[in-house]
Amino acid sequence: xxxxxxxxxxxxxxxxxxxxxxxxxxxxxxxxxxxxxxxxxxxxxxxxxxxxxxxxxxxxxxxxxxxxxxxxxxxxxxxxxxxxxxxxxxxxxxxxxxxxxxxxxxxxxxxxxxxxxxxxxxxxxxxxxxxxxxxxxxxxxxxxxxxxxxxxxxxxxxxxxxxxxxxxxxxxxxxxxxxxxxxxxxxxxxxxxxxxxxxxxxxxxxxxxxxxxxxxxxxxxxxxxxxxxxxxxxxxxxxxxxxxxxxxxxxxxxxxxxxxxxxxxxxxxxxxxxxxxxxxxxxxxxxxxxxxxxxxxxxxxxxxxxxxxxxxxxxxxxxxxxxxxxxxxxxxxxxxxxxx
Ligand code: BT5
Numbered sequence: 057x058x059x060x061x062x063x064x065x066x067x068x069x070x071x072x073x074x075x076x077x078x079x080x081x082x083x084x085x086x087x088x089x090x091x092x093x094x095x096x097x098x099x100x101x102x103x104x105x106x107x108x109x110x111x112x113x114x115x116x117x118x119x120x121x122x123x124x125x126x127x128x129x130x131x132x133x134x135x136x137x138x139x140x141x142x143x144x145x146x147x148x149x150x151x152x153x154x155x156x157x158x159x160x161x162x163x164x165x166x167x168x169x170x171x172x173x174x175x176x177x178x179x180x181x182x183x184x185x186x187x188x189x190x191x192x193x194x195x196x197x198x199x200x201x202x203x204x205x206x207x208x209x210x211x212x213x214x215x216x217x218x219x220x221x222x223x224x225x226x227x228x229x230x231x232x233x234x235x236x237x238x239x240x241x242x243x244x245x246x247x248x249x250x251x252x253x254x255x256x257x258x259x260x261x262x263x264x265x266x267x268x269x270x271x272x273x274x275x276x277x278x279x280x281x282x283x284x285x286x287x288x289x290x291x292x293x294x295x296x297x298x299x300x301x302x303x304x305x306x307x308x309x310x311x312x313x314x315x316x317x318x319x320x321x322x323x324x325x326x327x328x329x330x331x332x333x334x335x336x337x338x339x340x341x342x343x344x345x346x347x348x349x350x351x352x353x354x355x356x357x358x359x360x361x362x363x364x365x366x367x368x369x370x371x372x373x374x375x376x377x378x379x380x381x382x383x384x385x386x387x388x389x390x391x392x393x394x395x396x
Pocket of ligand 1: 161164185191194196198204258261262279281297299
């Protein structure tokens with residue numbers, strides 16, 4: 057992708073770096089000969105050595121054995137554009153990703169890139185946000201580089217109804233995909249935009265759309281995921297309500313592999329919505345993943361508060377509450393809290 061001027065530093069990987077890393081990652085425990093690498097890149101063996109030295113300065117490490125070649129023995133445990141691209145390619149994710157070590161908000165940067173004529177779809181991925189945003193002007197704590205902050209911008213140019221359930225589907229696909237990384241944990245979605253585990257929030261989604269007459273011009277889907285961070289170090293106000301995947305899994309996860317899996321899931325949810333190909337019914341897909349079903353919850357809708365038992369969502373994506381008088385109330389927007 058071409059770069060566009062922004063006040064934040066964009067970190068990219070050269071094609072050569074990507075080719076070297078791809079060969080070494082594909083080889084796993086095996087060695088890759090220096091002559092193969094120099095042939096692939098069309099450069100001399102000493103030039104390959106120079107490129108490996110450069111990668112070493114970024115946290116990679118290699119074992120070099122005479123007559124056998126090179127083997128990758130360490131990868132950095134931070135986001136890295138070439139590693140992200142490698143994992144995306146393995147999954148068949150085609151969205152180009154821009155990586156910023158620090159950004160104000162990945163949603164903001166996606167908007168800026170678009171206003172500088174970058175064509176969607178593209179993704180903005182970061183290790184730290186200085187002004188991470190939640191819904192309704194709330195804050196998303198984004199200081200830890202062990203977490204993930206990313207946004208994907210699409211240019212749908214279609215009537216809004218077709219993307220009415222996009223965030224819910226994105227949540228479903230992301231939740232399922234993340235579950236494969238943490239098989240022992242029970243990942244759930246709390247309507248409408250939170251990902252939960254063991255009653256605590258580990259991720260939040262924020263979708264922002266720009267309309268033009270009766271069409272959606274751009275839609276920016278943002279997600280923050282607490283990945284490898286330690287919840288004990290979270291700010292006081294979220295310490296009791298937030299968790300991370302590391303905390304529930306007991307082991308660190310590969311940031312680049314997870315970021316690629318999330319991008320893949322968002323792409324899949326978007327394509328399904330656009331093509332009207334959501335083979336499963338929304339309410340059925342949602343049911344097994346819901347953090348609320350069967351629980352007593354309070355919904356705040358503007359200045360009204362209602363308490364009832366959550367009983368799934370309807371086909372429009374509204375949360376259904378069974379009220380004490382036996383009636384059912386559909387909650388279309390707002391915040392819900394679980395009653396203790
Ligand atoms: C959300 O809002 O949950 C949407 C969060 C979206 C963040 C992503 S990061 C990438 C992209 N760029 C952005 O600027 N934003 C998106 P909401 O439902 O309003 O929840 C916000 C509330 O969650 C806060 O008021 C806190 O109570 C809690 N919270 C804040 N940071 C958290 C964290 N890191 N982990 C768990 N809970 C958090």
